[in-house]
Amino acid sequence: MISDTSTHNQIPFLRRAALLFCIFLITAVFGIIQPFVPLYLEASGLRRDQIGLVTGLGTGAALLIQMLFGKLSDLLDARRPFMCAAAIVSGFAYLSFRSAHGFWQFVVLVAAGMNGLLYLNAVGGVLIGKMVGTGSGGGRAYAGYRVWGSVGYIIVTLFSGWTVSRGMGPRAGIGRMELYAVFTYGPMLFFLIAVGSLIVPDAKRKEKQHHSTSAGLAEHKSFPKNFTWFLFSYFLYMLALYGASSYLSLFLKSLHARPLQINAVFAAGVVCEVLVMTRVGLITDIYGRRPALAIAFLLMPIRLLLYIPAHGPAWVMMVQTLHGLNFGIMGAIAVVFVNDISHDANRGAAQARLAAAGGLATALGPILCGEIVHRLSMGAMFAAMSIVGSCGAVVFLTKVHDSHPAPDSFAHRGHKIFRPLLALLVQPPSNN
Secondary structure (H helix, E strand, O other), X not given: OOOOXXXXXXXXXXXXXXXXXXXXXXHHOHHHHHHHHHHHHHHOOOOHHHHHHHHHHHHHHHXXXXXXXXXXXXXXXXXXXXXXXXXXXXXXXXXXXXXXOXXXXXXXXXXXXXXXXXXXXXXXXXXXXXXXXXXXXXXXXXXXXXXXXXXXHHHHHHHHHHHHHHOOOOOOOOOHHHHOOHHHHOOHHHHHHHHHHOOOOOOOOOOOOOOOHXXXXXXOXXXXXXXXXXXXXXXXXXHHHHHHHOOHHHXXXXXXXXXXXXXXXXXXXXXXXXXXXXXXXHHHHHHOHHHHHHXXXXXXXXXHHHHOOOOOHHHHHHHHOOHHHHHHHHHHHHHHHHXXXXXXXXXXXXXXXXXXXXXXXXXXXXXXXHHHHXXXXXXXXXXXXXXXXXXXXXHHHHHOOOOOOOOOOOOOOOXXXXXXXXXXXXXXXXXO
């Protein structure tokens, strides 16, 4: 599943294994944070609108220095020290959840934890981009590494759910005591990331670089506009998806799901994500990044609407399998899109912009969704986020051009009835 390019194979195996180890753990920690942080905040006495504010304010505060990290790591041409520091800070932040009480304490801890996690999540794409460069093989290379992160998520989230469920009685609620174990062993994963980050591949760039065709695109006068439109559509997508997802565990709790059932729902989506991610990189290397991304944009609003009629965890789990065609595509190919249009001298800053767009959406989404849930209902929140996601799809389909330097177009294949849709997946309307 990992790229076999000559540049990649010149890197010592131990360094490649260390990067794989870090990506495995970086995504794995989301298997604890995503389902259990909202439950822990509610168990600590916070209202649902306050839970959104904690998540939003904490993530928003973390964004203030993400761009600085990206530019500074490009300037110094070094990522290992930043990775190590980010992992240690996040580890101590989430470990401190056990002794935290009150709104502002959680805001500070979430800010510290998310600050490190946002950087760690972005830096993997930078390091893989440095190893394989830009061009047609980037999709397969990044997806080959990133898929192991999804495997880590599945393992950790199921183990966490089993651990919490085992300590509960048949009718017990989910309180702070039941979740203490998760916030004891979970943060230890960050300290393992810190160790692995010390030996990840991070060779210094050469003084004279031969920019690829994609790097040339980055210097073209039309590129900033295309990149801006992509970031805007990505922002709307993440605002809708992760604003709604931040309340999914609470939604499941209201449907009387137990911790293992809650984590199984999240794991089901990531299992499908793994299946998609093992193939999507190679497919986008052939046909371009835009068609796969367009599918993710179009399906996500439908997915959010399908949550509304749920009456039990089983229905939510079935809907959650669509996550494979959402983040299974977006989680890998958005990073590859940015790598296509950047080069070693600006890749850190470019990926930091992507992380900032996603982080800002993750900050605002829970706040907005929390207000809707508090004032209206979960169903109204899912419907509102479906509208936001639809707006993101419209922006992407009508404004964003492909980043692949030479995709094999399929716009003229198949029955003529479907060709207008295929053409829209391949490129925006001609007036754009």
